[in-house]
Amino acid sequence: xxxxRRIVVACGAASAWALGWLLPVTCAQEAKAxxxxxxxxxxxxxxxxxxxxxxxxxxxxxDFLPVAERIxxxxxxxxxxxxxxxxxxLAFALDRVKALAGEHPEWKDREPFRSALAGDSKGLAVTGxxxxxxxxxxxxxxxxxxxFARVVEEWLATARHPRFHQRYTECVYQPxxxxxxxxxxxxxxxFIVSGGGxxxxxxxxxxxxxxxxxxxxxxxxxxxxxxxxxxxxxxRLPEIDFIDDKAGKPVxxxxxxxxxxxxxxxxxxxxxxxxAWTTAGTGPRFGMLLRHTDAGREYAYDRASSFGKLDRxxxxxxxxxxxxxxxxxxxxxxxxxxx
Amino acid sequence: xxxxRRIVVACGAASAWALGWLLPVTCAQEAKAxxxxxxxxxxxxxxxxxxxxxxxxxxxxxDFLPVAERIxxxxxxxxxxxxxxxxxxLAFALDRVKALAGEHPEWKDREPFRSALAGDSKGLAVTGxxxxxxxxxxxxxxxxxxxFARVVEEWLATARHPRFHQRYTECVYQPxxxxxxxxxxxxxxxFIVSGGGxxxxxxxxxxxxxxxxxxxxxxxxxxxxxxxxxxxxxxRLPEIDFIDDKAGKPVxxxxxxxxxxxxxxxxxxxxxxxxAWTTAGTGPRFGMLLRHTDAGREYAYDRASSFGKLDRxxxxxxxxxxxxxxxxxxxxxxxxxxx
Numbered sequence: 001x002x003x004x005r006r007i008v009v010a011c012g013a014a015s016a017w018a019l020g021w022l023l024p025v026t027c028a029q030e031a032k033a034x035x036x037x038x039x040x041x042x043x044x045x046x047x048x049x050x051x052x053x054x055x056x057x058x059x060x061x062x063d064f065l066p067v068a069e070r071i072x073x074x075x076x077x078x079x080x081x082x083x084x085x086x087x088x089x090l091a092f093a094l095d096r097v098k099a100l101a102g103e104h105p106e107w108k109d110r111e112p113f114r115s116a117l118a119g120d121s122k123g124l125a126v127t128g129x130x131x132x133x134x135x136x137x138x139x140x141x142x143x144x145x146x147x148f149a150r151v152v153e154e155w156l157a158t159a160r161h162p163r164f165h166q167r168y169t170e171c172v173y174q175p176x177x178x179x180x181x182x183x184x185x186x187x188x189x190x191f192i193v194s195g196g197g198x199x200x201x202x203x204x205x206x207x208x209x210x211x212x213x214x215x216x217x218x219x220x221x222x223x224x225x226x227x228x229x230x231x232x233x234x235x236r237l238p239e240i241d242f243i244d245d246k247a248g249k250p251v252x253x254x255x256x257x258x259x260x261x262x263x264x265x266x267x268x269x270x271x272x273x274x275x276a277w278t279t280a281g282t283g284p285r286f287g288m289l290l291r292h293t294d295a296g297r298e299y300a301y302d303r304a305s306s307f308g309k310l311d312r313x314x315x316x317x318x319x320x321x322x323x324x325x326x327x328x329x330x331x332x333x334x335x336x337x338x339x
Numbered sequence: 340x341x342x343x344r345r346i347v348v349a350c351g352a353a354s355a356w357a358l359g360w361l362l363p364v365t366c367a368q369e370a371k372a373x374x375x376x377x378x379x380x381x382x383x384x385x386x387x388x389x390x391x392x393x394x395x396x397x398x399x400x401x402d403f404l405p406v407a408e409r410i411x412x413x414x415x416x417x418x419x420x421x422x423x424x425x426x427x428x429l430a431f432a433l434d435r436v437k438a439l440a441g442e443h444p445e446w447k448d449r450e451p452f453r454s455a456l457a458g459d460s461k462g463l464a465v466t467g468x469x470x471x472x473x474x475x476x477x478x479x480x481x482x483x484x485x486x487f488a489r490v491v492e493e494w495l496a497t498a499r500h501p502r503f504h505q506r507y508t509e510c511v512y513q514p515x516x517x518x519x520x521x522x523x524x525x526x527x528x529x530f531i532v533s534g535g536g537x538x539x540x541x542x543x544x545x546x547x548x549x550x551x552x553x554x555x556x557x558x559x560x561x562x563x564x565x566x567x568x569x570x571x572x573x574x575r576l577p578e579i580d581f582i583d584d585k586a587g588k589p590v591x592x593x594x595x596x597x598x599x600x601x602x603x604x605x606x607x608x609x610x611x612x613x614x615a616w617t618t619a620g621t622g623p624r625f626g627m628l629l630r631h632t633d634a635g636r637e638y639a640y641d642r643a644s645s646f647g648k649l650d651r652x653x654x655x656x657x658x659x660x661x662x663x664x665x666x667x668x669x670x671x672x673x674x675x676x677x678x
Contacts, residue, residue: 198594231619232589232615247565251563251564255537255562258541259552259553276571
C-alpha cells in the first residue's frame with residue numbers, strides 16, 4: 001500500500017501539466033512503466049537509481065525530500081538521444097546550409113560553407129570553432145523563434161539518422177525516457193541542461209521527453225525585441241548569448257532553476273561541472289554518467305570521441321561517488337526499435 | 340458541479356509542486372479563496388479577470404486552453420508589492436551599504452557611497468544610473484548565491500516599510516496574491532517577470548506569492564563557477580548580465596519560458612513591451628495594468644513617478660485592449676493589514 005500511495009500521489013504532482021491528473025489511466029501507466037524501468041537490465045545502475053528514489057520519497061526516511069526540492073537535470077546529446085556520428089543539431093545545420101544555398105551563391109567559394117555544401121568533413125574541421133559558429137549563426141539566426149521552430153519541426157519530420165534510418169526523434173534512449181517518467185512519477189521536476197540550442201530542443205522535448213519548454217535550458221543566441229510595422233516581434237540575432245556547457249552549466253542551473261538539483265545525468269566532460277555542482281550539495285544527491293559501450297546496438301566511445309568525449313569526468317566519477325551506467329551492460333533496449 | 344469539478348481538477352495541476360495534492364484541504368482553500376477574489380471590489384477589472392479565466396478553462400469553450408498553455412506572468416515592483424517611496428531592493432542596497440561601511444572606510448568620501456551613507460537622496464540622484472549600478476554591484480556581488488540569499492533573508496526579517504511599519508514581505512497586495520492563487524487554481528503556471536534582481540526575489544517569492552525559484556525571472560549579474568579548494572562554488576560577480584526591463588522582458592520570456600504567455604500583469608512603462616508581446620499573440624490573451632490611485636491607503640502615482648512611472652503604457656492600454664485596474668476603485672483591501 002505504501003508503494004501504491006506513492007505512485008498515485010506522485011502522479012498528480014508530475015503529470016498535471018500534461019493533463020495527467022485528468023487521465024488517471026495515463027498517469028498509472030507512466031508510473032507503472034516507470035517503476036519497473038523495463039528497458040534497464042538488473043544491475044548496479046538500475047539498483048542505485050531505484051534505491052535513491054525510494055530513499056528521498058519514502059515518508060519517514062531521514063533523506064525524505066519535499067516535492068518542491070526534487071529537481072532532476074539531464075544533459076541531452078548522448079544522454080537522452082544519440083550524438084553519433086555527429087550532434088543531431090549539426091546535421092540540421094549542414095542540411096540547412098544546403099537548403100539555403102540557393103539564396104547564398106557566395107557560399108560555394110567561402111568556408112565553412114564550401115566544405116559544408118561539399119560534405120567535406122575534413123575541410124569543415126579545418127575551419128575550427130570559428131567555422132562552426134559561423135555555420136550555426138547562418139542557419140539559426142535571422143528568423144523569429146516561431147519561424148525557426150517550424151523549420152526545425154519540418155526537418156525533424158523528414159531527416160533520418162544515417163545508420164538507423166529512423167527519424168532523429170526516434171533515436172532517443174528508451175531507458176532514459178523511462179527514467180524521466182519514473183522521476184516525474186515520484187514528484188521530481190525534470191529539466192534538460194544541454195549545450196544544444198534551446199530553441200532547437202524545445203521543438204521536440206515536450207513530445208519526446210515530456211519536458212515542457214520552460215524546463216529546457218540550453219545555449220542561446222541573442223534575441224532582439226522590436227515592433228515591426230506595429231507588430232511586436234522577436235528576432236534571433238547572429239550573435240552568441242550563452243554557451244550552456246562545462247562551467248556554464250552550473251551557472252545556467254542557478255540562473256534558470258535557482259536551486260541546486262537533487263539528481264544529475266550526463267555522459268561527457270561537458271557535464272563534469274554540472275554533476276560536480278549537483279553532488280557537492282548537502283543532503284541526498286545523485287550523479288550518473290552514461291558510458292557508451294555498445295558498438296553493436298549503438299556506438300562505443302568515450303575518451304577520444306569528437307562528439308561527447310568522456311575522459312576527465314570518467315576519472316572523477318569514483319572520487320565523487322557518481323554512478324557509471326554502461327549502455328552495453330545496463331540498457332536492455334537502447335531504442336524503442338531494434339537497431 | 341461543473342465549477343466544483345474545475346476547482347478540484349485545477350488544484351491538482353497547480354499546487355502539486357507545493358504538496359497541494361497531498362493536502363486537499365489547503366488546495367480547496369486556495370481555490371475557494373481564489374474563486375471569490377474577496378479583496379477585489381465588484382467592477383470591470385474583477386469581471387474581466389473572471390470572465391477571461393472562465394472562457395479559457397471551460398470545457399467546450401471555443402477559447403479553451405490546455406493546462407500546459409496557461410501561462411500567466413506578473414511584474415513584481417508595484418504589481419505584486421509596494422514600490423514606494425522607493426524600490427524595496429534599493430532600500431536593501433542602502434541598508435547594506437551601511438552594514439558594509441565598516442569594511443570600506445573609503446566609502447565615506449566616495450560617491451555614490453557618501454550620499455548613500457548620509458541618506459542624501461539628492462546627492463545619490465546626481466550620481467545617476469552609473470551611481471546606482473555601482474551601489475548595486477557593491478551590495479549584491481562578491482558572495483555565493485546562498486550567502487546572498489541569507490543576507491536578504493535576514494534583512495527582510497527585520498527591515499520595515501517607513502510608512503506602514505510592516506515587514507516588506509507584508510506589503511504585498513492582497514488582491515494580487517488572491518489573483519495568483521485563482522490562476523493556479525485554474526491550472527495556470529504563474530511566473531514573475533521583473534526588473535528586480537532574480538536572487539533577491541527568489542528569497543521570498545515562494546513563501547509570499549507561491550511562485551517557486553524556477554518561475555522567477557529577473558535581472559541578473561554575472562556568476563562564475565569554479566572549484567575553490569576542491570569545493571564547487573558559484574560566485575556572484577560585480578558585472579551586469581541582463582536587465583529584465585522594457586524590451587528585455589519579452590526577450591527573457593522567450594529565453595526562460597519559451598512560449599508566449601496567456602496573461603500578463605504590470606503597472607509601469609517597464610511592462611509595456613511585456614504586455615504588448617503577450618497580447619499580440621493569436622488566441623485568447625489578457626493584459627492588465629495596475630494603476631495606483633489611492634494615496635490614502637497606499638500611494639497615488641503614475642505619469643511622473645520616479646519609481647514605477649506609468650505614462651506611455653497607459654496611453655497604449657485602450658489601443659491594445661488592456662484592462663486598467665485602479666487600486667482606489669478595484670482593491671477592496673490593499674494589504675492584509677489596514678494601513
